[in-house]
Amino acid sequence: MTGTVTVLGGGVMGLCVATELTRRGIPAAVRDTLPGPNACSWWAGGMLAPWCEGETADPAVTRHGLGAADWWQDQGVPVTRNGTLVVSLSRDGGALTRFARRSQGHRMLDAPGVAALEPDLGTRFSRALFFESESHLDPRQALAILSGRLPRSEAASGQVIDCRGLSARDALRDLRGVRGEMVVIRCPDLSLSRPVRLLHPRMPLYVVPRGGGVFMLGATMVESDGRGPPTARAVLELLSAAFALHPAFAEAEVLELGADARPAFPDNLPRIRRVGGTLYANGLYRHGFLLAPAVARMVADHLQHQTRPEFMDADHD
Incomplete structure (x- = not known):
């Protein structure tokens, strides 16, 4: 052309x-x-x-x-090629089993395996899925x-x-909005080398390290084309899920709140x-x-x- x-x-x-x-x-x-x-x-x-x-x-x-x-x-x-770690709390172990069954490209880790990949998570999780080729x-x-x-x-x-x-x-005309909400925090007491997904029953969470103790928290998917600030409920649930992943997030500094509607x-x-x-x-x-x-x-x-x-x-x- x-x-x-x-x-x-x-x-x-x-x-x-x-x-x-x-x-x-x-x-x-x-x-x-x-x-x-x-x-x-x-x-x-x-x-x-x-x-x-x-x-x-x-x-x-x-x-x-x-x-x-x-x-x-x-x-x-x-591009950081450190893979993705998927975890669940002990009471939600079935969610990890279902995730493993419905996905490919992973291997199961035990508690020492999780601690070897992410020392700051220690032995908080007895099992995890490691998607090594992701980035x-x-x-x-x-x-x-x-x-x-x-x-x-x-x-x-x-x-x-x-x-x-x-x-x-x-x-x-058939395009719709799917709203997503996120929080950016600084938590210098915690270090993660890769995105971690927590299979939480109310708020499935992903935590993405940005470097320098900064993390992006996201999860929400609402059928809405609203493009305003995130709701108080979404922020509270994101921070609660992050605290469930690691208590150090309770002392994090909130740097930024954001939301927008993705086209689908x-x-x-x-x-x-x-x-x-x-x-x-x-x-x-x-x-x-x-x-x-x-x-x-x-x-x-x-x-x-x-x-x-x-x-x-x-x-x-």
Whole structure:
């Protein structure tokens, strides 16, 4: 194809699409503000956990997410490849057994095995699942690295690719919002080397280390397009679950509270859809940094080689 492609949306989807096109020698410019609190990508956990997500997600999420860490690393984004640890309290041992049965890519650890991986957890957990091949990144750092290399466009021209998330509901009527809420805390008395998921009965929690004693806590998934601050209930439940993981979190300093609505289609899989002359890439649900690279490659293949991607809607072409 010829001419510059205009990408609408400066979140993870838009930046990945523009980056992938640029890698292939197709000029692309982003028409949007710099990534910031206005984008749901800003509030992401940054876990590249295809095997963990496979516990509830469609197999396509795992299949296409397996290459995400390599893609991000190829862009110069620091990726920490320390795996994921999944634990449960002793009274919820059945939850860990179910998680193990519904997922792959893990091995079971006993208490000494958990302590060897995460000494600060000691022997608090008698069993855990270790997903050794998984990884994580800092979402805000990743967005800044991609954004800093891409030109900006004041007007839409040439082929337009719309990656505006929920803002694209004017054209994508079946898009819905799934609200996520998060807390960033500083707890210098605790050190974790990898994301830890706690299978809590009320509030399944993930804790992502950001370095320097800073952690991101997240969990909530509410069927809502509300984009305001997190609710008091969500914050209390997140902090309570974190305290159940380790009592040191009770003395943590709360640095930041955030919430936003992630775009999702009815089956929680992304879509590439052509409406008129505009190509839409949307619906990453809770798998933004995990699936955006694969969707970006599909968009680029479609424009470059006229292929029909797996996630392209036939009914809207």
